[in-house]
Amino acid sequence: MAHIEQRKGGWRVQIRRKGAQSISRTFDLKADAEAWGREAERELQRGNLTVLRQEAQRTTLSEVIDAYLASPRLAAQRSRHNIPVRLEAARARFGKLFLANIRGLDIAAWRDDLLAQGYASQSARHYLAALSVVFTHAERELGIDLPQGNPVRRLALPAAAPARDRRLRPGEEDALRAATENADQIAILTLALETSMRRGEMLGLWWEHIDLKRRTAHLPRTKNGESRTVALSSKAVEALQSLPRRLDGLVFRWKTAEGFKAVWTRWLARARRTALLNKLRTELDSIGLDGEAQARALQWHKREPDPRAAALWGRLQSDPFLDDLHFHDLRHEATSRLFEKGLGIMEVASMTGHKSLSMLKRYTHIEAEKLAKKLG
Incomplete structure (x- = not known):
């Protein structure tokens, strides 16, 4: 049975179950508290134990972005497609919201705003993809149950731009x-x-991976997640030979x-x-x-x-x-x-x-x- 009491911040509902953490929420109106308590108890009776886990209602998108950016295992993935830059844009829009409170409707509005600001449809798709990666990280790596799943996946994406020629x-x-x-x-x-x-790939070239005698450049990490070795033409070798060796070992300055x-x-x-x-x-x-x-x-x-x-x-x-x-x-x-x-x-x-x-x-x-x- 849900226990409801009035506190300074409003009407607090608490539901306890043996062998599990209790769940609680606070509402301004008693009627809302009672309605939520009844719904939560019905879900528990149906065997839906995800309601006992409230991480999505306690974790903000900004916290998940920080966790994603700090993960060393995802360093290669983060470096692709300016994901950090796009995540900062998502943080500015949704960072203070709890994951459970970010609706597909809100993300659709962000999509439309990006297009209205002059972003190409492909660029808008990249921003949405970066946000989707964060929700996936919350589910798979942080063990956070999202009430409605990843909201980006249910969204209609902008039409893909035709291939450039x-x-x-x-x-x-x-x-x-x-x-x-x-x-x-x-x-x-x-x-x-x-x-x-x-x-x-060129900006990430290191001199240690270039063999000018064999005329090859090795790329340990590429966009598709695999390494590859690229053959160098005589013009490419000549261009590389014209460059001074940097102290940090990178081929290019940028x-x-x-x-x-x-x-x-x-x-x-x-x-x-x-x-x-x-x-x-x-x-x-x-x-x-x-x-x-x-x-x-x-x-x-x-x-x-x-x-x-x-x-x-x-x-x-x-x-x-x-x-x-x-x-x-x-x-x-x-x-x-x-x-x-x-x-x-x-x-x-x-x-x-x-x-x-x-x-x-x-x-x-x-x-x-x-x-x-x-x-x-």
Whole structure:
């Protein structure tokens, strides 16, 4: 029988069972306390002993996130896809709530807010996946019974974005190389195009795992949970040899994906702006401006812009050159180039680390023009 008494904080209900911990909850209204007590007793009579365990009603999402981030066994999993960054966003939204109080409706609202803030559907899916991992950790590793299970799993996810087929256009690779500022940028660009390694795999490279004589780079941990050894082309070896050896043993200077992402954004913008300015000069040449007049026209962005240069520059903004290029697109480019070099499916898979032909196909976009030349 449920025992109900009035206390300072409200009406407290307590249910005791022999051989098990007692359970209790406090309500503002006595009617609510009585209703909960009757429901809990009915569940116990049905043999549902999970009501005796209240961890989900006493543990906040923030506490579970801390436990997940502190688990050494999950270090490799945590490092993927910026999971810590996404978990901090989830903490800001739900951190103070007890697990039992986080409803699918609340998570659906967060999903919609992410999309409304401009996140791509795939990015929103990644945020939801990170939150789902935390609920799974609570169940499997912490032994917390969730009243309704993992609420993320019952949620309708944003539609998956279609597979990207962006490859480098003529001149884009040269423009990216011309816009590099240091040896690290030149090397990571070369490795990306020569090996098809993922960004995270390259940022996690250690010199101790690279054998320049055998021309191999060993990756102890990859996205699919397995290790693999990647063959290095002569260009990739040359790029690695150009790098100074760091004291910490890492090949590249960037410690986080976010740090490199900021560098890539500036790098790409610099390469595109330089390329468009060169095109602008060509356009100004075509309308017959001499050197002095052209120099004045190129000051269009200052207080007294030259109307001809300003008009040409405005038109050039729609040029697709280096537009909408993600660093991950270089993996698509590299994988397609491996096939175009004549490597077989298994050889390419050993380089890229794909386990299935369907996934490998998503990263392969062989140009029809090059296929036509092979057909004769």
